[in-house]
Amino acid sequence: MTAGHCSNTLSYSGTSLPYQGQVYSGSHDEQWHSAPGFTVKNWAYDGQWDETTPYYRLVTGRLSRSSQGLNSFYCKYGKITFDGCGYLVSKWVAPGCIPDVQATFMQLHRDGVDLASGGDSGGPVYPGGTALGIVEGWAGDGIIDDLLYTAVNYVESGLGVTVLTSS
């Protein structure tokens, strides 16, 4: 799963992952691919080493947009800016370059911390093992930026998929 605005060509460990569909309008910016030959698991890459779940965390739950609280401290992983955390400062962002955009996108901020950059899209947003959404974009001066994400329930409803929360 990744963001709808990402390229439709995706691979994992050198194997092409067939494109299945995407939604890029309104409250949606998501895309998914199947993974033939792989076993899909309830793992989210977090870039953090530990002995039991090296560089990933187990996803054991999800929290819909309506249940995500303003000023909550949430974390994320992005391929470019890596792991980081910030406060949920808005649930009503409308990124202007999404067709017929609705103000349902979420914004994380932390003073002086660059939370998102080009290349981070599709990364997971979470507290602990709870899936909150996937990285959509950045907002700021292009140097120290806030992170925008699509809430997990919109990702699921847009694609007709369910985020795994058990193995």
Next chain:
Amino acid sequence: MLAAAACQSPDAADDVYFPTHTFVDYGPAGELRNAVLVLDSSCLWLEPQEGEERFMALWPEGWNLRRAGDDLEVRTPSGAAAVVGQAITVGGGEMPEDYVAQLVTPPVPERCRGSKGWLVTGIL
């Protein structure tokens, strides 16, 4: 005629369509890796090397295209950023073909239509 010629920068590349967008304080956080910047039909395209279809490049407001000797350079307000013919990695996101016209100025000429756009937010 003389006045028009006098006002034109000698290194301008005004014959090439160079669409710009205004999303400079927000951007989709996607990435297009190692795409070759190609000039075709006086339009600029980003051609991925993994066989995917090409994108029309949509540039941030304030960027422009200039000739530098035999090269065509995409320039940011702070200097050269990319040269036509070279592979670049750009941040931003893919835009549906039927939506591109709403994002950029000047209007998309007929010769440049028919492909999705890539909204460039920066060169990585």
